[in-house]
Amino acid sequence: xxxxxxxxxxxxxxxxxxxVPAVVQQHDTxxxxxxxxxxxxxxxxxxxxxxxxxxxRSRQEYWLKGETSGHVQWVKEVRLDCDGxxxxxxxxxxxxxxxxxxxxxxxxxELPTRG
Amino acid sequence: xxxxxxxxxxxxxxxxxxxVPAVVQQHDTxxxxxxxxxxxxxxxxxxxxxxxxxxxRSRQEYWLKGETSGHVQWVKEVRLDCDGxxxxxxxxxxxxxxxxxxxxxxxxxELPTRG
Numbered sequence: 001x002x003x004x005x006x007x008x009x010x011x012x013x014x015x016x017x018x019x020v021p022a023v024v025q026q027h028d029t030x031x032x033x034x035x036x037x038x039x040x041x042x043x044x045x046x047x048x049x050x051x052x053x054x055x056x057r058s059r060q061e062y063w064l065k066g067e068t069s070g071h072v073q074w075v076k077e078v079r080l081d082c083d084g085x086x087x088x089x090x091x092x093x094x095x096x097x098x099x100x101x102x103x104x105x106x107x108x109x110e111l112p113t114r115g
Numbered sequence: 116x117x118x119x120x121x122x123x124x125x126x127x128x129x130x131x132x133x134x135v136p137a138v139v140q141q142h143d144t145x146x147x148x149x150x151x152x153x154x155x156x157x158x159x160x161x162x163x164x165x166x167x168x169x170x171x172r173s174r175q176e177y178w179l180k181g182e183t184s185g186h187v188q189w190v191k192e193v194r195l196d197c198d199g200x201x202x203x204x205x206x207x208x209x210x211x212x213x214x215x216x217x218x219x220x221x222x223x224x225e226l227p228t229r230g
Contacts, residue, residue, distance in 0.1 A: 008226060023138050023147055030145020032138055035201040050229045078228055081220040082213050086150040088221040098197050105196040106203040111123060113193055114165045 002040035008047075009040055013085040019055060020087055024097070027076040027090040033097035034105040036065075038087060043078075050075050052091055071095040117155035123162075124155055128200040134170060135202055139212070142191040142205040148212035149220040151180075153202060158193075165190050167206055186210040 002009070014020055019037040026033055036054035038046065042062060045053040052073035056063040066072030073091035080087060098105040117124070129135055134152040141148055151169035153161065157177060160168040167188035171178040181187030188206035195202060213220040 011224075021136055021150060023150060025145075025147055030140075032140055032147065032203055035136060035138060035196065047226060047228050075228055078226045079221040080224040080226055081150065082215050082217070082223060083220070086220070088147055100197050102197070105198070105201070106194040108197060109126075109195040111162060111193045111195055113162050113190055 002044055004040040004044040004047075008043070008080075011080060011084045012040070012043075013083060014039075017057075019057075020085060022052075022054065022087040022089050024052065024073065024089045024091060024093075026093055028092075031104055032106060033073075033091070033093055033103075036063075036089075043087070046075055046089065047078060052089055066094065069095070069099070071097065073097075117159055119155040119159040119162075123158070123195075126195060126199045127155070127158075128198060129154075132172075134172075135200060137167075137169065137202040137204050139167065139188065139204045139206060139208075141208050143207075146219055147221060148188075148206070148208055148218075151178075151204075158202070161190055161204065162193060167204055181209065184210070184214070186212065188212070 022036045024033045052065045054063045077090040137151045139148045169178045192205040
């Protein structure tokens with residue numbers, strides 16, 4: 001049982017695993033840092049503690065971003081999309097967002113496009 | 116059978132439905148416009164035609180963005196994240212990205228955060 005406010009919980013459309021994808025963006029530069037996943041409790045913690053918390057699908061546990069790395073994400077704004085199935089979390093990222101040490105998880109690989 | 120290049124297909128980690136979430140961002144302003152989903156064929160079309168194509172989970176068909184609305188997304192850059200399970204598609208969005216008429220799918224709802 002999550003502590004998420006019922007009026008917010010009612011608006012969420014979750015995957016079969018009970019998760020919602022969260023696009024994480026640096027609030028001032030607009031960089032897309034990573035994509036995380038939240039269940040109701042992770043969203044509740046993100047909204048109420050000021051620090052971004054996710055559900056780790058690989059470890060199957062809550063993941064307070066920066067808890068071990070120190071690369072904390074301070075929450076500035078959280079938005080829900082038109083369908084209620086995606087979150088946009090605007091943060092102030094300390095240090096690297098990516099576990100590889102890159103600033104964002106999208107720095108390393110560009111795919112070839114036409115032209 | 117998709118036409119996606121095998122070296123790219125090998126790097127993708129898909130959901131049980133064979134999909135990868137795609138964060139869609141306006142290339143110059145940095146606005147996050149929407150989240151779409153791609154299977155291998157949708158990614159192939161996006162990379163090779165210059166127009167963003169998704170797999171519509173609700174309609175269970177390919178969705179060439181702007182085909183009916185005219186709100187085309189011209190592809191500028193496509194990146195794959197460190198885990199191979201999320202795409203970042205930088206586009207030039209014509210008109211509104213959201214079916215509600217909003218510029219982005221995240222314009223309407225801000226959730227209350229601490230402080």
